[in-house]
Amino acid sequence: MFVPVDLPDALWNRDNMRQALAARDIAAVFRLARQYGGLSQSRIGIATGIGQGRTNEVFNGKRKIVSIEVLERIADGLGMPDRARQLLGLAPAIGEPQDSEAQAARIGITRVFAAQATAAQEIRDAAWQANEVDLLAVRALGLIGLNDSLLREPLTAERAEPVKARVLLLDPDSPAAAHRAHEIGESEESFTAGIRMSIARLRELTDQPHLDLSVALYNTLPTWRLIRVDQTIYLSMFNGATEGHQSAIYRLSAAQYNLLHTGFTRQYEDLWTTAERLI
Known part of the structure; x- marks a missing residue:
């Protein structure tokens, strides 16, 4: 069972977070979530549905996340806004209020x-x-x-x-x-x-x-x-x-x-x- 977290919205606007998302550097994303959201490795694992052992491997750079399904799960679990999801290469979340004409054009809905x-x-x-x-x-x-x-x-x-x-x-x-x-x-x-x-x-x-x-x-x-x-x-x-x-x-x-x-x-x-x- 996944239990999503509520991270500060300003976190997703940080240059280092935007760079990590664009590079799909999930280890860096997790570290920033821990640093600025006060999350433990265990809490991140629960939020994203990744086991404790694998979460530790991601943190230590021993495991890379390439599966779209897992990336979607991470985005959902960390409560990523659409601007963060798009940097990660994911479709916007249906139902989130649109904040720009460009975003509306991309999602279609x-x-x-x-x-x-x-x-x-x-x-x-x-x-x-x-x-x-x-x-x-x-x-x-x-x-x-x-x-x-x-x-x-x-x-x-x-x-x-x-x-x-x-x-x-x-x-x-x-x-x-x-x-x-x-x-x-x-x-x-x-x-x-x-x-x-x-x-x-x-x-x-x-x-x-x-x-x-x-x-x-x-x-x-x-x-x-x-x-x-x-x-x-x-x-x-x-x-x-x-x-x-x-x-x-x-x-x-x-x-x-x-x-x-x-x-x-x-x-x-x-x-x-x-x-x-x-x-």
Whole structure:
């Protein structure tokens, strides 16, 4: 069992600590943690999950740490902030507040919301000004299907140029729909009725002058729930116990190094290409 420690934040800004991290000199990192954090070898070993004997070998320069898994464990155990993790060559810790635009570009996840309820206002505000919106959902009743849904009002409001919206829904006649109904404990009839209701409500929007709407059906088991508002993606997931709006939501911003944003954009485009077009 690992018991992390709380080291002074200023420690990670020291030149000798930054040099040790960049060189992956874990012996020096441990010595500095002992010197400025008052930690014993034993406490460092407990924090990082390294046995007492091996910790002693690291301190004495007889053992080098090269395994990424062990480096991650050390970073977690010593409570390294993201700026220290990056010097060590590790990815930032998901969920830590971002402190610079460069860091946000590197991690790709620029904010984590506990659920849709905490992200709703930001998404709605962005949708009012959006030129393009993509949705990947199961039923989308809470997103756009109902009058009081998250995006129906912003996307149908008067604007200078129509907003282009694409909606991907789960095919109610697919085996995946029956599987998903079983996963969340709904009858297949009730579950698929919700999808058909959403389709009917979306058809009502086809004559909206300020909305250029396209709808298609996919037939694979839903995993990701995606809302793209211009270049920002709000990503959540479906699992066997919860719906997408109950999941944590990850905000992905388009950036040079953001593989997540690029990957999910590519996935959506591929899914749209193979989906059955309805509207």
